[in-house]
Amino acid sequence: MHIPDGLMDPWVFIAGWALALAALAVALVKVNKNVDERTIPLMALLAAGIFVAQMLNFPVGGGTSGHLIGAALAVALVGLWPAMIIMTAIVVIQGLLFGDGGITAMGLNLLNMAVIAPLVAYLIISVAKGNKFSVPVAAWASVFVAALICAAQLALSYVISNGAYGIDPVLAIPTMAIWHAVIGVGEAIITGGVVLYLAKVAPETLRLSPKNVIKATEA
């Protein structure tokens, strides 16, 4: 779900940059205040692991593949604000070093994958209050909502540019929704599986998890 250059209307990608930078500025302040030295290697390792996991595609049928975003996994293991920083590092390195996602669209990619996806996962985990399905549901929703927002950005670009940019909403919204509803199932299985596995074999890795995640693994 990495948006390339040339797809979005300039006003849409400028707004994406503004919103992403504002949210990430808050995340940086929160992380600098609240993260202790012991957490740093875990954050760095999680970021590197998610980068690698994003490279591995799985087929979802109909000639389409999906890959882990990893935002919900990061939220489940280290909380909302560190997850935003982790996802930011991944999206920036993918864009600058590997050309995965455009440089002008990087603000939108950051907004979708480093702000909205972790925020959705965190909200669902918080609301679910330790329900045992909360982590996989949060993982699925993080992909689905981020994709819907991306579809809305495509649609908005199309409408405000009279079709010069973006994709017709009639195509963009249902296509993005259907494919990412399926891709989200993969995200849910991987995220739920990894969190459950860590809770069993290395529970100390969940010491920074939101309390509801620990409750969910015990349920």
Added chain:
Amino acid sequence: MERRYLKATAAILVAFAVGLVGFWLVSSELGDGLEVTMDEAGWEEPEQVWQAPLDYGDDYVGGLIAGIIGFAATFGVVYLYMRGTKKLEQPR
């Protein structure tokens, strides 16, 4: 660096090397959800503004090298940034 992080790093890289086989089986022909949507809309990607120095490789070895470079770069950026901010916070 704690020993358990070194172990976890090795485990991730081994899992990646194994999983990369699956990557090559499915990823060479299949686009992701956004790419499929762009294809259905008939949108062709123009030349990108930023020409990245690397890509994800055209074969197994290239992908493996890209993965290791990406792993190291991501780890390094997060680790050094966080260490740097903690150092700045310490009283002089």
